[in-house]
């Protein structure tokens with residue numbers, strides 16, 4: 439069997455400091471069987487990074503990492519990936535800051551990564567590249583002679599041609615994605631938008647999930663990511679004994695908990711969500727003193743200006759809502775910019791009467807799935823979910839809202855708080871079945887099967 443090499447911007451070496459709280463490490467955990475490799479940035483900056491990757495072995499898996507100079511990190515990560523691509527792919531054209539020199543830095547880092555992996559990859563390896571930081575990586579690895587199976591999964595949304603065209607280097611990005619054998623997206627909508635871009639911008643021929651370009655055939659398909667539902671449900675059950683979970687439970691003194699968990703990111707709709715909570719207290723005063731809203735939002739990408747502005751905005755909104763509604767013995771909204779340990783998080787979801795997941799745009803949103811997995815069957819909470827999260831394509835029994843409409847979110851919260859137990863259980867049973875069906879394992883299997891079928895695909899091309 440071919441060795442699997444995973445490539446991503448950050449490499450979550452087990453027990454290393456700064457290992458990411460993001461969805462990727464969790465989703466791919468099952469793939470890391472002994473013998474596999476994970477390649478990417480070490481998270482360190484160096485004046486003169488070595489060309490050879492540093493190799494660390496943990497539980498039979500080789501972690502191969504390279505350092506970046508601070509200038510490369512600025513243009514590649516802060517500039518192009520997070521200053522231009524992230525806003526564009528989240529439909530925020532107004533926030534896109536395109537600079538030629540950042541794009542040049544992005545290409546240069548991808549080149550140096552490809553050169554570095556090129557030194558340790560074997561020709562029959564299967565290489566699976568992750569996310570928007572590394573779009574040109576596959577083409578560059580091929581140019582270095584790599585002949586094995588080459589796949590790419592985009593964790594974030596994709597946009598229709600009319601929007602992608604605003605990006606000055608859109609054609610290059612689409613062509614680079616076409617250089618992979620298989621490209622996976624979170625939803626059919628994103629996959630279709632990509633195929634439309636290939637057709638319109640490059641003149642490719644599209645036939646179902648297949649794209650034919652310059653005599654090659656590749657596949658662009660939807661493969662929704664999932665979680666380790668069983669493991670997460672188990673953690674949530676056990677977390678009843680977690681000290682922090684117990685302290686939060688006690689602090690509620692019988693009040694219903696509304697919980698939100700998101701990286702502090704402008705795509706997550708946090709200001710609108712805070713507004714919505716204020717509207718809920720305004721429009722439905724019967725809930726005052728009876729509920730608590732806890733928002734956990736670990737700081738993220740503070741090098742990017744927009745993220746610092748978001749922090750200030752949230753502080754302001756939280757202050758305003760608490761200033762307006764607090765009583766001597768009740769603070770309606772608590773928000774913390776610190777990350778919680780994973781088990782604690784599972785236990786907190788389980789305490790939630792409402793899980794509020796209202797991104798303005800999101801590839802999937804794993805928090806929605808985690809909240810469902812963590813609920814007790816006998817008395818489950820209700821998920822309020824944005825229609826613009828990839829998860830909304832599957833989790834249709836949630837209360838689906840438009841995240842740009844704080845009043846609609848407030849109404850959904852009210853509906854959730856007053857929903858009869860029988861309806862809560864019915865919705866939960868349907869949602870749970872889905873979350874336990876489309877797991878992280880199923881996601882990985884589907885992708886790797888598509889990738890291993892590529893020789894067959896090319897034969898018929």
Ligand code: GDG
Nearest residue numbers: 459460461593663736777778779780800801802803804805
């Ligand atoms: C990208 C895409 C896509 C959050 N706070 C804490 C914490 N988390 C964990 C959550 C969840 C993960 O981080 C966040 O995943 P999401 O899917 O919600 O969002 P992104 O980080 O934006 O992830 C997204 C995902 O990739 C996977 O493909 O769904 O659309 O944007 O697992 O639980 N974990 C801990 N403490 C926290 O405070 N331990």
